[in-house]
Amino acid sequence: MLNKERKWVPKQLIGYGGMSSSHSAIVTAVATTVGFQEGFRGSLFATALVLAIIVLNQIVIELSPEHPLTDSRPLLELLGHTPPQVQ
Numbered sequence: 001m002l003n004k005e006r007k008w009v010p011k012q013l014i015g016y017g018g019m020s021s022s023h024s025a026i027v028t029a030v031a032t033t034v035g036f037q038e039g040f041r042g043s044l045f046a047t048a049l050v051l052a053i054i055v056l057n058q059i060v061i062e063l064s065p066e067h068p069l070t071d072s073r074p075l076l077e078l079l080g081h082t083p084p085q086v087q
Contacts (some may be wrong), residue, residue: 024059045074 031048038044 023055027055 027048031045031052034042034048035045
């Protein structure tokens with residue numbers, strides 16, 4: 001893989017290229033597929049689930065300073081409709 005100056009950068013072969021959503025989509029799809037194929041109570045699904053949690057957690061930890069979620073804080077209340085709004 002070449003950078004803007006047309007120099008070889010091997011790190012880009014294994015990097016996510018700024019698109020962490022591709023990693024989260026892959027590990028979620030793998031865990032879901034393993035669950036449907038092998039069963040959600042099996043050890044293989046548990047392993048895939050732990051891998052997905054590790055990858056998703058790492059994505060959140062390594063947000064770049066420019067990312068909009070970097071300055072956000074967790075919601076203190078649940079969002080949604082109140083019972084009168086639903087009826």
